[in-house]
Amino acid sequence: MERARERSGEQVHVVVGAAGATGHRVVRELLSAGHLVRAVTRDGRSLPVRARSAGRLELVAADAADGTGLARACRGAHAVHLCAMPPLPSWRRDFPPMLDAATTAASRAGARLVSADDTWLYGKVDGPMTETTPYRPVSAHGVLRAWLAERLLAAAARREVAVSIERAGELYGPGVRSMIAGHVFGAASRGRRVHRAPCAPAAGS
Template sequence: MSIHVVMGYGPAGAATAQLLVEKGHTVKVVTRTGRSPEDGIEHVACDAADAEGLKEAVRGAEVIHQCAAPPYQRWGRDWPGLVASVCAAAEDSGAVLVMLGNLYGYGPVEGPLTEDLPLAATGVKGRVRAAGWEQAKKLHDAGRIRAVEVRASDFFGPRVTDGGHLAGRVLPRLLAAKAVSALGDPDAEHSWSYVPDVARAMVEVAGEERALGRAWHVPTSTARSAREMVERLTGHAGTEPVEVRKVPPFALVIGGLFSPVLRELKEVRHQFDRGFVMDASAYEAEFTVRPTPIDEQIGATVDWWRGRLERAAGK
């Protein structure tokens, strides 16, 4: 089978690497620090911004899955160099470049988000994400690389521990039957991209020549509010219903004085203050991946978090 290189080993990178192993591919994961070998996965230490080092790391690859990301507060400074390096490695190797994107590049939008919307973000994070794809698309159109972008909404599911949404700030509390806090309006409809579905889309488009040269939205379940998601999670967990509180804007301002990540959230508050619904019908009209049923998503997420918390407690 072919050689696939996965850049980054966060939730999406890890899920993509594991799925590729299951499909029988040779998998190499590139991270800044590397890791001990795993079954079917070779881990390589390489700074992705080091263009020459990355070219060597991906040599022989047929596909590069770009899932790496700088720390949230350093996106404006570090994204351009990361994208330039990855594009150079794709051009040098001839590998298909599958970029994991998000929805920041659209900026505030009224109505469902579709791939044909302009990348009109004015904030720093939105602009660097948009510019990254625009750079890859320009090289693709020039025939220098073969590239595609897969865009996801906020991650949900096993391995998702960071972030202030349905992750580390929420799951441990609701499993302990404690009140949780939601950014923005807890009753606003919101699209949550299930990480295993993100991986399935990343892998599927890599093998579809007709997918290249454009962006696609990850097949994602019906938009649901943070309150409804918490209710479903507690229902599966069998815990008492918990209160879902709205984080007041002034709390984010104060928290931002001490937390760089909270400070950066100001740019994307629009995603939680009102409906934020992603339309993936274009993808589903062309390819086979469909969203995992929501009850299965909820069950796998609760089970994963329960196991994590029990291991942490030494049980």
């Protein structure tokens, strides 16, 4: 794909965690927009068939926390989309090395790092969330998310890498496992009473 990009001048978008709920949708949207996509998964194969597009999609195997392997997978990239999501219990252990690996890989490639984030770092908010909403996390996971975001913004301030952080609230839809999907839509689809989805875990959880 790099040779094709060099001949055509087209830009390559690398999606790390391309087999996940967010990642494979990012792959699909990028392909729909006509971009060349390099989809990075742990085994280089496990990508939903519907996201495949002959000639414009390259599958690459790499561990999202392996800096050397990820840098190799991101060579020649215009943008690196970090969509990898470790299991919730291992966020503290697994998220920092993933973020560091992606930051280094994007920096070496001269690419923009686009990080898929959530809104846990804002805590309980009464009103719209915007880019100026202060970080007031009320859980250990929210504190971690705030710390990771600050690391990214600090790297950008040092001009080590260009950064975009995309934040979404609770995800729902086909193929997505989430609190809303399970507690609201899941119950409604079975004709049961819908209860309010639980809040983020309390601090220290």
